[in-house]
Amino acid sequence: MENSILVSKIAAGAGAVSVLALALPAVAQSYPTRPVTMVVPFAAGGPSDVIARIVGEGMSKVLNQSVVIENVGGAGGTTGSGRVAAASPDGYILLSGSMGSHVAAPVLYSNLKYDSRKDFEPVALTVDAPAVIVARKTMPATNLKEFIAYLKANGSKVSQGHGGVGASSHMACLLFNAEAGVKVNVVSYRGSGPALNDVVAGQIDFLCEQTMGLTGQVKAGTVKAFAIASPLRSPVLPNVPTAKEAGLPGYNLSIWSAIFAPKGTPASVIKTLNNAVDKALDDKSVIQKIQALGGTVAAKKERSAKHLGALVAKETGRWEPILRTVAAATQAKK
Numbered sequence: 001m002e003n004s005i006l007v008s009k010i011a012a013g014a015g016a017v018s019v020l021a022l023a024l025p026a027v028a029q030s031y032p033t034r035p036v037t038m039v040v041p042f043a044a045g046g047p048s049d050v051i052a053r054i055v056g057e058g059m060s061k062v063l064n065q066s067v068v069i070e071n072v073g074g075a076g077g078t079t080g081s082g083r084v085a086a087a088s089p090d091g092y093i094l095l096s097g098s099m100g101s102h103v104a105a106p107v108l109y110s111n112l113k114y115d116s117r118k119d120f121e122p123v124a125l126t127v128d129a130p131a132v133i134v135a136r137k138t139m140p141a142t143n144l145k146e147f148i149a150y151l152k153a154n155g156s157k158v159s160q161g162h163g164g165v166g167a168s169s170h171m172a173c174l175l176f177n178a179e180a181g182v183k184v185n186v187v188s189y190r191g192s193g194p195a196l197n198d199v200v201a202g203q204i205d206f207l208c209e210q211t212m213g214l215t216g217q218v219k220a221g222t223v224k225a226f227a228i229a230s231p232l233r234s235p236v237l238p239n240v241p242t243a244k245e246a247g248l249p250g251y252n253l254s255i256w257s258a259i260f261a262p263k264g265t266p267a268s269v270i271k272t273l274n275n276a277v278d279k280a281l282d283d284k285s286v287i288q289k290i291q292a293l294g295g296t297v298a299a300k301k302e303r304s305a306k307h308l309g310a311l312v313a314k315e316t317g318r319w320e321p322i323l324r325t326v327a328a329a330t331q332a333k334k
Contacts, residue, residue, distance in 0.1 A: 041072055042167065047168075048077070058279070076166030097257070108170075122312065123261055126298055128298070131210055134208075159206075160205060161207045163188075175322075214294075235291075236294045
């Protein structure tokens, strides 16, 4: 009797395990069952926000769920990034990250609450775009050489905006100022969108940011564009010379954007999200919107989660000594 009871219990237990084993894939396959939130760690209107909305819309069509954009600005993108790093790894909260949040911020913030290489699961690289130097339309300089001369002569009176220490716009101007050998007054915002608004309004003098956030204003003539930090001119801004053509050959910077999830997010969920990004980036309407703003969709071979993880490690190793040197030199001049 006891043996038969034991056998029954073992059989029942085995059955329960079998049911659980069958249920787990079903749960994974059902993801997502509700809207997914993508945190943009900057104020609305900047390039990270624009990219997230374009790619997120494409992803929602593949996932059959809304991808809701939430702007959590502050501290150069580290506030929103830290929030995602600490979130539940269930696939329902993502980060629209960038070189700023994952490469520059870890170097420029000593008390950062996340490790960009350890506290996130890479999902996919999305877009890259070259930096552009723009100034208020009333700036007397007419080209980059005149602009640099103006900065050298009036540095103490000149104001340069950025989206917060560690943001890509901060990184872009750190490198420009160092390459040009100028010292200016720096004004920090909660994102490059608000900073650009003040350049347009003439409240501050200039800004350095990727084309995705500046193309519209450059085309509208509300700001002056002096140079683009790429080897070739941009098809959407053909009249803006490259930095090399304009006399500053050392200024070359392409800023990438990507999507990350909290560490521990299931591999099956990452695979689903990566597939959604991949298909979104193949969508003609997505490609057209990104290209129209001067961005480049990540190549097919560059969209894997593995590639993004390797890119973060590589870019951190490449830029860390440069950023530390530039930041130290900037601090020493104050």
